[in-house]
Structures are given as structure tokens and as C-alpha cells.
Amino acid sequence: MARYLAGRLLTAIPTLLVIATLAFMLLHLTPGGPFDSDRILTPQIERSIAARYHLDEPLWQQYFRYLGDLARGDLGPSFQYRNTSVNELIAQGLPVDVTIGALSMLFALLAGGALGLLAATRQGSVLDQLATSVAILGISVPVFVTAPLLILVFAMRLHWLPAGDWVSGSWQHLVLPSVALALPYTAYIARIMRASTCDALSQPFIRTARAKGLSPTAVLWRHALRPALMPVVSFLGPALAGVLTGSIVIEQVFGLPGMGRYFVTGALNRDYTVVTGITVLYGALIIGLNLLADLSYAWLDPRLRRPA
Amino acid sequence: MNGAAAAVSPGGSAWRAAWRQLRARRSALLALGVLAAIALAALLVPCFSPYDYATPVWTRIFTPPTLQAGRIFGTDALGRDLLVRVMWGCRISLLVGVAASLVSVVIGVLWGATAGYLGGRVDGLLMRTVDVLYCVPFIPLVIVLEVLFGRNFLLVFVAIGTVSWLDLARIVRGQTLSIRAQDYIAAAQALGVRPATMIRRHVVPNLIGLVMVYATLTVPSVILFEALLSFLGLGVQAPLASLGSLVADGAGEMQANPYLLVIPAAFLAAIILCFNRLGDALRDAFESHRG
Numbered sequence: 001m002a003r004y005l006a007g008r009l010l011t012a013i014p015t016l017l018v019i020a021t022l023a024f025m026l027l028h029l030t031p032g033g034p035f036d037s038d039r040i041l042t043p044q045i046e047r048s049i050a051a052r053y054h055l056d057e058p059l060w061q062q063y064f065r066y067l068g069d070l071a072r073g074d075l076g077p078s079f080q081y082r083n084t085s086v087n088e089l090i091a092q093g094l095p096v097d098v099t100i101g102a103l104s105m106l107f108a109l110l111a112g113g114a115l116g117l118l119a120a121t122r123q124g125s126v127l128d129q130l131a132t133s134v135a136i137l138g139i140s141v142p143v144f145v146t147a148p149l150l151i152l153v154f155a156m157r158l159h160w161l162p163a164g165d166w167v168s169g170s171w172q173h174l175v176l177p178s179v180a181l182a183l184p185y186t187a188y189i190a191r192i193m194r195a196s197t198c199d200a201l202s203q204p205f206i207r208t209a210r211a212k213g214l215s216p217t218a219v220l221w222r223h224a225l226r227p228a229l230m231p232v233v234s235f236l237g238p239a240l241a242g243v244l245t246g247s248i249v250i251e252q253v254f255g256l257p258g259m260g261r262y263f264v265t266g267a268l269n270r271d272y273t274v275v276t277g278i279t280v281l282y283g284a285l286i287i288g289l290n291l292l293a294d295l296s297y298a299w300l301d302p303r304l305r306r307p308a
Numbered sequence: 309m310n311g312a313a314a315a316v317s318p319g320g321s322a323w324r325a326a327w328r329q330l331r332a333r334r335s336a337l338l339a340l341g342v343l344a345a346i347a348l349a350a351l352l353v354p355c356f357s358p359y360d361y362a363t364p365v366w367t368r369i370f371t372p373p374t375l376q377a378g379r380i381f382g383t384d385a386l387g388r389d390l391l392v393r394v395m396w397g398c399r400i401s402l403l404v405g406v407a408a409s410l411v412s413v414v415i416g417v418l419w420g421a422t423a424g425y426l427g428g429r430v431d432g433l434l435m436r437t438v439d440v441l442y443c444v445p446f447i448p449l450v451i452v453l454e455v456l457f458g459r460n461f462l463l464v465f466v467a468i469g470t471v472s473w474l475d476l477a478r479i480v481r482g483q484t485l486s487i488r489a490q491d492y493i494a495a496a497q498a499l500g501v502r503p504a505t506m507i508r509r510h511v512v513p514n515l516i517g518l519v520m521v522y523a524t525l526t527v528p529s530v531i532l533f534e535a536l537l538s539f540l541g542l543g544v545q546a547p548l549a550s551l552g553s554l555v556a557d558g559a560g561e562m563q564a565n566p567y568l569l570v571i572p573a574a575f576l577a578a579i580i581l582c583f584n585r586l587g588d589a590l591r592d593a594f595e596s597h598r599g
Contacts, residue, residue, distance in 0.1 A: 011439075012443075014440070015439075015440045015443045018440050018444075019443065019444050019445075022444070022449070023449070023452065026449075026452060026453070026456060027452070027456070030456040030457065136581065136584065136585065137577075137581065139580075139584060140528070140577050140580040140581035140584055141573075141576075141577045141580070142532050142535060142536065142576070142580070144535070144536060144539045144552070144555060144556070144559075145555055145573040145576060145577065148555070148558075148559035148562055148569055149569070149570075149573070151562075152562045152563075152566060152569070156562070156563055241445075244445075245445055245446075245447040245448060246447075248447065248448070248451075248540070249536065249539065249540070252539075252540060253559070263448060263451070264451065264540065267451050267452050267455040268455055275448075275452055278448065279445055279448050279449065279452070282445035282448055283443055283444060283445055286443050286445060287443050290443070
């Protein structure tokens, strides 16, 4: 297990290197720079700004300087926010994304899992058909459509929940963004859960469990649930990655002060360090979350724990 | 995905059997019909409508949907006919969806089939590359691309096409591997069938169904991706509209004029829904044919 973990972590390093290089080179090799604003600067000031951010050095030198800083966990100073480092921007933005992401994943797991289980135990019933249609609809309607619609219905018409105004910090503000972000994943999980539960319930060991007189509830919870959860768990890695990058849209719609906002404005303003830094962080999080999903896979299926 | 043995069924080609399966599924046919109707409307309505998508008409802003003068979807904040704009949006979405999916199919099939067919070191190298690319955060990267190279319409195709082939490459590789291990391949080899004939007659027919299924499922994800870019203001350039930018515009006006949000959103959802339905049905059709 430890060996497997070490191997996975070792392959993560070249992957991150590729991501960092890709982002760095893309930004630096295209025309236009972070200080090409409409304000015209005197050559002297321009030179001193360039020197301060090391933009006067040859590209390879900047690249290796960046990699060196990256290895120490320093993502460099932001170009658009004076006197603020990218690390500080991330420290401000990431908690917002993590809160929304964790809540929506929890919602998706609970609601999607419950919906899938209900549908699977009542195959062919009206409830099953309803759940299946709702799931297809949920997959087909993108977040940037459901989010404004949710605001329209629950915030503007019914006045049940607030839509924006993150700063006040009450829990009600978390509801609409998390639910909006969670809906497509809820639908996916419901679909996967239904299919895998149907599959599990048709296995011979379930027949045995029923034959020895266990109640349907015990059969479902004690025997069918664990194998049925496997496909859901393998979906969690990509889902968490999707939630992470999907929050860019949610932040835009709900006006949340998360990382995605810094990223989009950073991209628009050629803020090299912000864009590269957040891209690398996204990559690291995706790698980490996929690893976590694979590990929980081994936890659910004891057969995978034995070294091959 | 296992058991691709039944390459040619007694009742005719794999295609005909799949089509029979598909025809038996009402919802898939319905989806196909709706898609055809939307595509036809998107093609024809802008040609025959007296209104165009770009010219502002200041005397007609925010006309709610009405039967008068053919403004069945009303007009937007600049008095432009929403029907024509939505149809243009459908044109863009369908075009991007199909074109970018083709790009991703070509790359994915070549990559996956090469890896699966050649095996060994080439396979390892090609699939490791896919593994690495899987970890690249693509939505952010495409945003960066869009910003850096200007909002180039062609780039939207290329960017989306090049990022959506990874799944297909993996699936095609797996399928190629399982096809290569089949007895009928060994039998054909023993009979002296040349490699080119082998690929044409035995590998491709078994691959093509799977590729069709995943291409059909790639289209909606590509359309969503384009719509997302347009929603963030990085896709098509105004005054041209895509369904994503129409949704974004509508979201800004939803308090007073919810129809501006609901109508383009409904079209976007309908297109995605139909493609997903069709893809699922195709998958069921090919799988039950194999099973």
C-alpha cells in the first residue's frame, strides 16, 4: 500500500511539471504582457517594473526561477493586485471553493444515492421512471442555466433564500450555490447508483442472503450497498475535479469571492503568476482527489488491497 | 465492452441490427426527431425571417413573446428578434458540437487504435501521455487559450476538440486490445488475411459502433463546453450569439423579463437532452446486439 502510494505521488510530480510548463509557456510566448494597460508609462518606470518582476530576464531564466519558487511552494507575486502574492489570493479564495464544493458533493452523494437506491429497489415503478427522467434532465441542464433559474425562483420570486451577498456569512447563502453546483452530479450519481444497485441485487450472493431469510432491508444495506457503491466511488474523482472547476461558473453567477474569479480576471489581464499558480493548484487538487478516490476504492473492495 | 465476438450477425450487418434496435426505442426516435427539427429550424428560420440577429431596433426593446408580426419569442434588450437569435445560437452550438466532436473522434481513434494495435512501448508512452493530460485542468486551460489568442471562433473548435478526445482514446484502445485477442482475428490471420484487409474488415467494424456511441455522447459535452465559454464571455463575439451567451444575457434580465433566460435555456437543454438520449439508446442498441 505504502509503495503504491509512493509510486502514485512520484508520478504526480512530472504531471505537475507538465501542467506548470504548459501554463507558463502559453502565457509567456504569446504577445501582450501584464503591464500593457492604457496608461502610458515612461520607459524608465516600465524598466523598473520589468526588473521588479524579473520580466527583463531571458525566458529560460524566468522559467527556472518560477520552477524553483514553485518547488518551495511560492507561487510568486500577483501582477494585477499590487503587494499581494498569489499564495495570499489563493488563501482568500480557496476556502470559499472548498466550502461550496464540499457541501455540493455531500448533497450530490446523499440525494443522488438515495434517489438511485429508491429507483433500484422499485424497478419499473412510477417512482423509478420519475427518478430516471429527473436524472436525465439534471445531466442535460448545465449549471449556468440552473443557477440563474434557482435565483429567479427561490431568491427573486419566493424570497426564501438569498442569492448573493457572500460577505454577511450566514449559512443561507451557501444553499443556492451548493445546490446549483450539485444538481448535475446528483443526477449522475443517481443514475450510476441505480444501475449498480440493480446489478448488485441480481448477484448470486444476494439470492443466497434472501434464501437464508434475511429481510429485504438487511439484504440491501448489509450486502448490496457495498458493491453498489463501487462505481459511485470511482465517479467521485472526476466529479470532485468537475466541482472544483465548475465553481468558476457558480462564482460568476452568485458573485462569490472564490479562486475562479481571480483566475478569470487574471487571464484577462495577463496576470502570469495568478493564472499559472491557480492552474497548477487545480492540477494538484485533481491529482490528489483522484488518488483519494482510488484509495477509497481499495477500502471498499478488500480484494484490491492485496498486493498484486 | 467484452465479448465483441459477434462481429457479423446472421441477420445482416452490425449496422442494420443496431438500427433495428434503435428503431424499437421510441424515446431515441423522438430525440432524433426533435434534433432534426431544431437543426432544420436553425437552418431555415434565419434565412426566411424578416429580422436579423445583429441590428438593434430601439423602438421594440423587451417585446414579450407575442403572435404579432411573427415575434413568437419576443425581443431582447436591444430590440433584436429573439427567435432569430436563438436559431443562430442553435446553429453555432450544433456546428461547434459536431465539428469539435469530429476533431476529437479523429484524434481519439488514431491515438487509441495505435496504442492498442502496436502495444508495448508505444502503447505505454501514448497512454501515459493521456494519463498526464487527464490531470490538466481543462476548463481553466481553455479559458487561458481563449484569452491569449483572442476570441477566435476556429480556436473554440480546436481547443474543445483537442481536450475531449481523452476518453475516446482510452475506450478505443481497450476495444482494439480486446478485438486483437479474439479468435476470429487469429483465424483470419491463419487464413492469410493481409493486415490492411484485417483492419478494414474485422477491426474497424467492431470499433465503429463504439466510436459512434461515444461521438454521440461527446457532442453534448462539447456543446455544453462551448456554451460555458460563451456564458463566461469567452466564446462567440457579439453581436453573434450562441446559446451560452444568450443564457448569460437572459440571466442579466431575468427579474423583469424571464422569457429571455427561459427560452434559450430550454433550447440548450433540449439539444443536450436529445443527444444524451440518443447516445444512451445507441449504446444500449450496440450492447444488446453484442450481448
